[in-house]
Amino acid sequence: MQGNRFIRTALCAALLAAGAAQAGNLTIESWRTDDKALWEDVLIPAFNKKYPDVKVKFAPTAPTEYDSSLQTRLTGGTAGDLITCRPFDKSLDLFKKGYLESLNGKPGMQNFPESAKVAWQTDDGKSSFCMPMGAVMHGFLYNKKIFTELGVQPPKTIDEFHKVLEAAKKAGKVPLALGTADQWEANQIVFTSIGAPYWKGEEGRKALIAGKAKFTDPQFVAAWDEMSKWGPYLAKGYSAQTYADTQNLFASGKAAVVAVGSWDISYYNQNAKFEYGAFPPPVPKAGDKCYISDHPDIGMGVNPKSKNKDDAYKFLTWLGSQEFADLYTNKVTGFYSLSNHLISVKDPVAKQMLDWRKSCASTIRLNAQIMNRGEPNMENELWNVNSQVLNGKMTPKDAATRIQTGFAKWYKPQQK
């Protein structure tokens, strides 16, 4: 049976991992397989300059398997000393089950603003359980060469956005690189990003949590409405286009615009042979305030069963330092430190995105806090619904009704 196979694999993994945890050494659990080299060559050596006698091992698991295998290792008592934390409910669940230490008053935590800590706190804000590490931002990248050929400027409003896409289409380019095969992009870098200006970021998000707004309200339906118009601007067969296809499509210079998260910058820096720039989600009307999805994405906590807590806290203290903030922001391009330290961002596109914070209001991904807690799980529902809206298989109204029905089913403030 399938279940047994998983349990067996997990058992073997647990047995193997058991040998790894020893005092004097630290093991970091993470889903950032992409950053393995960076941790080993840059971050850990920098830490070892200060603390030469602590051996740190970065042991990442593939992102899709991270949560489940971490859970198994935590339950079996074989997880690493430091746990990389997903934001909001996933880590809150670990904390509630006693798999993360409380970090209240620990050195380093004072370097973070409340707005950053909120992603790893209990609902009442009384206990923090992970130190904020990095945030990601969402928006669009554009191919400067194509824009020059077309004679267009990065769009500020939705109308301008459509004009740019139309011009690219007429010129035989793929106007917008985006696929729906993997589904998550449709939610995490499209809906929650381009929708923010419609529902006015935090204002709309908090209204949903307070039960004062519904997904069926016009400000939310408008976001789906906009997405439903994108089909003609996407590449042929976009319903079978994966995220990797999208990256290839833009990097090969065939597409004018791509919807991205800031973490994509490091990929395009390596793979795109042309100059590109960034623009934030266009606003509905000229003069409207702009909003960006500026999402705390990664933090770090301590495993209560760690045999080497002293060293783990040393590491966390270093994680809260100016040095780490600088290294992290500038070496892991596209992840922005959440600390209060003043850091200069060296990558031009990453800096361009970070500067949006000055003119636009930040909000987190719409459903990240509280709304994902129930059944049906809103994150999964949104992936599905948003992909279908982009595919032209579901109307914006139906999308809104489905999400609202699922939300109201378990969330008391929405049942009034």
Added chain:
Amino acid sequence: MKRAFPWHIAVFLAPAFLIYTAFSALPLLDTLRLGFFTTHDSGHQTFVGLANYIKLLTDPDWSAGFWNAMNNNIKFFLIVMFVQNPIALLLAALLSMHGVRGAKGYQTLIFLPTLLSVVIIGFIWQLILSPLWGVSEKLMGFVGLADYFQPWLGDESSALITLSLISVWQFVGVPMMLIYASLIAIPDEIIEAARIEGASSWHIFWTIRLPLILPTLGLVTILTFVGNFNAFDLIYAVKGAIAGPNYSTDLLGTFFYRTFFGYQSQIGSPTMGAAVATTMFLIILSGVGVYFYFIQRKLQRFAF
């Protein structure tokens, strides 16, 4: 004279027995047990009887997903059953004819995809069928069918069929080998006798060879059934655990995965997952039971 207890039998059986008990039987029993419990926020589990099963079958959020996965799984099984196995039979019949040149080579080639990792199979087919850089549109263009090309893996109506055909492509070698082995095991005298009586090859195939290999076809059926109701890896490799578009490729395996391990922000529930796993186990068990009771017993008579 009193015979000594046959210790050697116990000793030789022990390793297999212990390993099977520890890694198959006990986890299975524990899964059955876990299905009757529920997990609280704090992580401790309490007994709730059949509540998980009632929820799975009656709560619309769960039952809709479950029945969707169940229906998809039945479709997946039927497509594989009625495409893969007839093709396997045809190939085996062709390969077992006397004097087929390069028969061994074909056998190896057809069997080869079975040895590949599903992840590779999924990746290769995603590339072949990719509407952006896949070769299939071009290949279809050579025979004038380019207009019929669709992003099959991305369409709700065709994604499941496409995936089941990929699975057929990968695994057709296994039933082919089994059928081939039983075809060549038929004694030549029987065939020769029939030929002397004046029976045509066609006639011989339908009235002599086919009935004689029915037990093998039965075995192939049951292997296909068990394999397909446990299928998970291909879907997961190509479509991820959300099995899109719109859950149209969701099988019981992926449904179980999401329930047990959780996915993204969905928090996994080992107890609810165990209930799903047990349900899958019962489905497969009853399918196998029905098959053995009604079909396999009658087939025995034809065996020689």
